[in-house]
Amino acid sequence: MRAAVDAPVILEGRGLTMRFGGLVAMAEVDFTLRKGEILGIIGPNGAGKSTLLNIVTGLYRPSSGEVRLEGERINGLPAHRIVAKGIARTFQSSRLFGDLSVLDNVVIGRHVHMRCGLLDAILRRGRAEAELREAARRAAELLEAVSRTLYAQRHRPAAELPQADRRRLEIARALASEPKVLLLDEPSSGMDDADTDALMADIRAIRAARPELALMIIEHDMRLVASLPNRVLVLDYGQKLADGLYEEVRLIPRVQEAYLGRKAAQHARP
Ligand SMILES: Nc1ncnc2c1ncn2[C@@H]1O[C@H](COP(=O)(O)OP(=O)(O)OP(=O)(O)O)[C@@H](O)[C@H]1O
Ligand SMILES: [Mg+2]
Incomplete structure (x- = not known):
């Protein structure tokens, strides 16, 4: 399920920076999302993953930078207008x-x-x-x-x-x-392997029924990251470390050190 690399860009962020007082939660991050593409967003706790989704959906106003949906600048619009324009999301913690x-x-x-x-x-x-x-x-x-x-x-x-x-x-x-872009913030968190597999199958089915839908999925579960997205964007301390195919970015030493290394160290803890 690879999106054509030449599919039109539907969503893009340029120079996104988000400061909370003295804390820089996001620094000059660029990203693009194409029609029908699944972009995974990975990175350790506090890397800025949810902040990126909050900026895109209008919950946060970036300190600088811009977000464009189909070429139209959307940052600064209220969140409900952004939903109406075609960006929907789920939250890390339930909002049902x-x-x-x-x-x-x-x-x-x-x-x-x-x-x-x-x-x-x-x-x-x-x-x-x-x-x-x-x-x-x-x-x-x-x-x-x-x-x-x-x-x-x-x-x-x-x-x-x-x-x-x-x-x-x-x-x-x-x-x-009826979104054009669907953003999922850690959809599998707290699930066991069987539930995660079933959820992945459902996400694949949802995409298969809507080939034009573009997805951004924040994920901690490496199996999901390896199997679902077309491309992954790696964040660490609000910086973009890498952006590319999972098989490629996982080999970059900085990524291994920052994310995979730390994750592995966490998992190795007794
Ligand atoms: N509204 C806010 N006010 C102050 N600081 C914030 C706010 N939102 C996020 N931050 C800070 O920005 C940084 C990035 O947070 P963010 O929630 O984006 O991380 P994350 O990558 O989603 O982490 P996790 O994997 O734990 O969900 C953190 O240091 C966090 O404390
Ligand atoms: Mg988060």
């Missing part, structure tokens, strides 16, 4: 509405395409109701396509789902906004 049903969590993901606001819902119930019914229908369709298990549980409160299904639900909710 645990009391709401699985289905309603996906309906919420569609809200960027719904015209009725709260006031509409109150004043023009007819139109709002029809729109909500349509959103629920589309959400159910999406759930069924993403995971039959989730679909079967669509009326259960999200909090009752096992962890792996909650992760799938977050991905389904992000897809409900």
Whole structure:
């Protein structure tokens, strides 16, 4: 599943720098993402991986640099406008509405395409109701396509789902906004090998059904990094150490020392 190297660039970052007081969490990072490409982002704890996603999605305003989606500058726009333009994400820690049903969590993901606001819902119930019914229908369709298990549980409160299904639900909710770019922040964290394998298969299926969708996946799980992305970007202390095919970048001494070495040392700890 290799994206054509000449596919058009859909998302790019140039000179991205993010300072928090005296801390430089990201320094002059450039990246490009092409249509249909899967870009893995790896690096040790605190490397700046989530910061990069937070900049791209408008949660953080970079101290300098710019982000362009299909050539249009998007940094500085509020986060909801960026979602509406076609960038969706999941978070490192769950942001599901645990009391709401699985289905309603996906309906919420569609809200960027719904015209009725709260006031509409109150004043023009007819139109709002029809729109909500349509959103629920589309959400159910999406759930069924993403995971039959989730679909079967669509009326259960999200909090009752096992962890792996909650992760799938977050991905389904992000897809409900019909994104061009999907960003996943450590989707397999806290999962065992079997759940991780099942999740990888689901991500592959999601991509196969949407060949144009571009993905950025932050990952700690090296198996996922080795098997899923077309290309990886390695960060360390907010700097870009390398960008290329996993088989190539893993051989670069600086990368081995900074990431693989430290990771291996962590794993070797009793
Ligand atoms: N809102 C913030 N305010 C202050 N410092 C922050 C903020 N967000 C991130 N940082 C700091 O920026 C650095 C990069 O953090 P970031 O969360 O991007 O790392 P990460 O690569 O995602 O790490 P992890 O693997 O632990 O998730 C860290 O030193 C972190 O403490
Ligand atoms: Mg992070």
